[in-house]
Amino acid sequence: MRQAQKARREFPYWLLAAGVIAVLFAWFIAVDGDYHQIFLNLSRGIWTTLIVAFVSFFCACALGLGIALARTSERRLFREFASFYTEVMRGLPILVVLFYIAFVGAPQLVALYNLVFSWAIELGWLDKIRVRDFSMSARAILALTLCYSAFIAEIFRAGIESIPRGQVEGAMALGLSKWQTFRLVVWPQALKNVLPPLGNDFIAMIKDSALVSVLGVQDITQLGKIYSASTFLFFETYNVVAYLYLTMTMSLSLCVRGLERHLKRNSHDTAA
Template identity: 60%
Template sequence: MPPSSRTNAFARFPWWLLAIALIGVFTLWAIVADEGYNEIFITLQRGIAMTLWVTFVAFALAGLLGLVVAIARTSGNPWLVQIATFYVEIIRGIPILVALFYVAFVGAPAMVAAVNWLLTPFIDAGWLAAVTVRDFDFTWRAIVALTVCYSAFIAEIFRAGIEAVDRGQIEAARALGLSRWHTFRFIVAPQALRTILPPLGNDFVSMIKDSALVSALGVQDITQLGKVYSSGTFKFFETYNVVAFLYLTMTISLSLLVRWLEQRLKQSDRQ
């Protein structure tokens, strides 16, 4: 093999992935072999389901809301465009942690008050009981906050995908008599989907990491369980090693899946 080929092969090899894999193997060995690490893992693994539940539900809702906002931004209606743009710019400018606290401690009471106001006739008649703030679970408050925050970013991804479709195809579809809905369904959506899938995957990975913020509300995710365990045992180093290992396992696996998807899409485009 020529020296230049060996140099290129060395440069292309994913050494970063090998280094991460070695760290992962070392941490996994510590979890299996060390009793302290094993106890920490057993304690924290109960938070994996909560982390994934919050992430999947919030991302699905954010995707739906983001699609609505993106359609409004590309609708051509001046009022819808201005309202959707206002929403996106405001939400993207607020830190997620601030939005989390705002939804949990300002938005939730306001929503409960609004529901009670709407149901006043039924409550006065004794058919329904008044809703209290305690009825609004903190897990769902966290999900609502993540949904609102990520919907603004996802809306921009959808908007970019929609606007990437050649305008001539849309005009041709309308000229053939297709309605706006059918044009979107059969012409715009299939092509936009190929553009938005990779960035959507990256946003999903980011949401897994940002889901750790819900621990600020006491939601029993991986971070919260790690915080409680380490404060009781003072094993901060070992506990947060396991916390980092669990998050890295999820995020890197999904990142590799997104990269594979991008390569598949590029290959299909070339074909």
């Protein structure tokens, strides 16, 4: 009886309401001509949005793990550099980094590439790169990678430092090297701890990917901006834009919550 009452109290009525609204809006898109046309135009940007978010997040995780390992290193030089990087990148607005990478960093990278490989370019082994060859999508991915790697580095660092020091000392006492201790003892446990916050960061990445529209990347937001400016259907267009983003983020949010419950249940079973 108490379990049934508790289940009724914990039933996610907000999710039921959101699901009903989503279904009604989907039906409205199907039957209303304007909304249907807007959806068809904006749906072309879903793939771009997901590609930018997935690639940026994967690269940010790889770079963030390296920064986290540097922050937990025994060498002070590595720790200072990693701390400097994380503090600077976390203190800069993402939009500022986007503009800086797009209009300052990209030309400098192209110039550096042409300078370093000038000998290969002269021999005809490589082609000289122009700034226009560095696409805006690649610049946006680079900027998001740099920004989010600082936040993800802190997540990885917290996960690594959450493992009791005694386990590390015990593994090394058994003859394991530092790398083997990290790979076999620390990392498997730390990964379980960081998966939920990493999922939340990926959801935030999808939302922040809308900022790449300022560079002209043809994502959902940019296509919505173009369509609304040409048809003056601002209300309808941005309703569809919000609907597409909410559908993606809320679906991922439910997946993250399910992952958290699964990990919590497994930890309780292991403890028992």
